[in-house]
Ligand SMILES: Cc1cc2nc3c(=O)[nH]c(=O)nc-3n(C[C@H](O)[C@H](O)[C@H](O)COP(=O)(O)OP(=O)(O)OC[C@H]3O[C@@H](n4cnc5c(N)ncnc54)[C@H](O)[C@@H]3O)c2cc1C
């Protein structure tokens with residue numbers, strides 16, 4: 628979508644072996660709360676988050692119904708950084724008062740702020756609809772090797788998530804398994820997140836997401852019953868009224884994790900033939916929070932590839 632906006636002369640085709648509701652992004656809680664990528668400069672991560680927050684905040688002020696606003700992150704001991712880098716992007720960030728903290732007797736410190744939470748499946752469908760309206764073609768296809776695309780396309784953008792491990796042989800990329808519960812508990816109106824990032828309660832438009840787990844290196848997509856009980860107990864200790872939650876649905880996703888998100892240009896070359904590629908993968912646990920920002924940057928890199936192609940005598944399929 629960002630490419631169609633920044634490079635309107637391009638004809639865009641989306642190839643994917645799975646579309647919503649069967650992607651990893653459909654499992655995400657959809658919370659705008661960044662996870663730090665250790666090898667990506669903070670100013671770049673902050674810019675990605677800011678662009679994503681601004682984009683979704685504008686949509687939240689419309690008739691669309693997949694976004695809501697909420698707050699409360701609690702810590703058993705004060706975090707290393709009392710002011711996270713994103714504190715001036717979310718709204719009304721402040722330490723929690725003693726009175727507020729009384730609600731969490733096991734926690735000594737807390738942050739209150741308003742951020743956005745998106746219901747991912749309807750958002751993904753909304754994006755698909757907008758994409759189709761631009762004339763973009765969408766095909767179900769598994770790509771075995773980026774090079775196979777060289778005859779059909781001038782530029783390839785690789786947004787394969789964890790699939791990039793196989794597609795481009797990236798050994799830095801690994802799964803971090805996450806199991807969450809989606810429950811019916813419409814009385815829960817505020818989000819509560821333990822600062823260790825393991826336990827969270829995120830009310831959405833229809834369901835509340837209860838999390839979670841972070842299992843590095845696990846490829847299992849099967850729900851685990853013991854983990855379900857553990858997540859439920861941990862969430863009930865933060866919000867006891869969840870004991871009355873109904874219709875527990877279990878979801879598992881594999882976060883496409885690495886030390887830094889790979890938003891980068893590369894030129895593949897074989898026998899004098901070149902194929903410009905823009906990579907945009909490795910968003911780990913915080914991909915939803917930075918998706919628009921990284922997509923804008925990737926679209927900008929596509930613009931650079933177009934300039935190079937236009938400057939060369941290459942045959943253009945643009
Ligand atoms: C339980 C859980 C909760 C989360 N909650 C949040 C949250 O609240 N906030 C947040 O910011 N982030 C969250 N995340 C992280 C977020 O979901 C990810 O960072 C993000 O979804 C990654 O998106 P992606 O588009 O890169 O990957 P994907 O959604 O996996 O998309 C990759 C696409 O590429 C396709 N593909 C892959 N390989 C190929 C191939 N060879 N050929 C063709 N197609 C291919 C796939 O079919 C898929 O459609 C959560 C993750 C989990 C697991």
Ligand SMILES: O=C(O)CCC(=O)C(=O)O
Nearest residue numbers: 656658805824827839912
């Ligand atoms: O970390 C969070 O609180 C949001 C959910 C998430 O990003 C995750 O489980 O990976």
